[in-house]
Amino acid sequence: MNEISGSAIQFTNVTLGYDRRPAVHHLSGAFAAGSLTAVVGPNGAGKSTLLKGIVGALCPLDGQISLGEKARIAYLPQAAAIDQSFPIAVEDLVAMGLWRRSGVLGGISKADRHRIADAISAVGLEGFEDRALSTLSGGQMQRALFARLLLQDAPVILLDEPFTAIDTKTARDLLDLVQRWHTEKRTVIAVLHDMTIVKEVFPEALLIARGPVAWGPTQDVLTPENLLIARRMIEAHSPDAHECTRAA
């Protein structure tokens, strides 16, 4: 990976939401290229919405999200909408990570086969190559999806609650991959709830509660005062909300 200078993803007064209701209110700032950031906050704080905005699945109600030139994004959604009953083998699912290389009709070369095997062994799924998805446990499925992320070889990687409902050993193994991506100077943004992991592994953090609370080095963000502010967030919409007056 070449080092990319500056910011990978820049927010200018961004408001994201559904049906004119903001889920993330007036966010400005940037994820620096090569940074490793945890996005934290209570349920309903707008964390997943933020990632959807970055990948372009959701248009901002206001403001602008600009991606760096080389910001090709690999995105692992929360509880990815995968049909696990579909009869497909682990190896074939992982191989889809090579889509950019193979496209609709391109063949999968011998070198590609090696890459696929490497990715599968990097996530500790050797021996599972021919297993059908329906036979995988939640943790094994998440490992397979990480193998696919590996093959996508993207400079920007977004993970939405990647370690939810996953045992400690699997989470540790997958965290090693996250740290490997960081040393390879990729920009990694992960939505997380486990503060121990955040403090231990993630140098940067963004705390949101339907709007930004704090953004910067993790120890400055996760202070008791900030967390208290986040906890006081009001989840429900107010039925008589007026148009927002904080001008762009």
Place this chain on the structure above:
Amino acid sequence: MMYDFLIAPFVEFDFMRRALVGALALSLGAGPIGVFLMLRRMSLVGDAMAHAILPGAAIGYLFAGLSLGFMTMGGLIAGFVVALLAGFVTRVTVLKEDASLASFYLLSLAGGVTIVSLKGSNVDLLHVLFGSVLALDDPTLILLAGSATVTLVFLALIYRPLVLECVDPGYLRSVSKSGALVHLGFLVVVVLNLVAGFHALGTLLAVGLIMLPAIAARFWTENVGGMIGVATLIGIVSSAAGILVSYHAGLPTGPTIILAAGSLYILSIILGARNGLLWPALPRRHLEG
């Protein structure tokens, strides 16, 4: 004896050979189409779309009688229109796709039967509803073979995105814009196969040779390619068996073909190597690891 039962009818009668060739051509396209419909949870969508082609074919019939060209064009157009309209209604109203398809196919069936009755006899109506696999002429055979050819080539081309769109549509959207196009193209070949099946088996049974073999194949293998192979094979065996049994027993041919496929389906549920009902009932010790 075996010769008399299996071979002689085809040697003696031209219409039997035509029926066999037509049904085999249908089975080739129907196998993979059925497997993908099933895996995309669209089994009933196929049924609804089969009914939807009726008014189009009926309007073609109104203009030109039992004409292959007019009824095929009418059926194709009506099939696409209903598929697109159902999708449109699903997007702009609160209805889910199954509800909007159900409404459209009921309208289509009632409308189609009414249109045919305006001009035709009951014989024509029976032809439209149940097909006439024993009366396939050259142009119809060419249509059936052409439909199978187009289907197989097209599915081979879109195989990868089609599979990915079933397993993980979100991921396909993130790496490629082909998702919507693939879905639309798939619907087009579904309609094509239904219209081809319509000529041989009629609007009510056309979907039988598509869905029954595919659903039966689910009980034999755990991978998509294998399923397509098994489904095609079941379609071929059902076609041949149905035609022969109907000949010897004096039964209507189209329904007998579908009943043959249905029998294989029931056998598969019980005996299927994957998740067949019989196996868990047998006393077998579990493995070590």
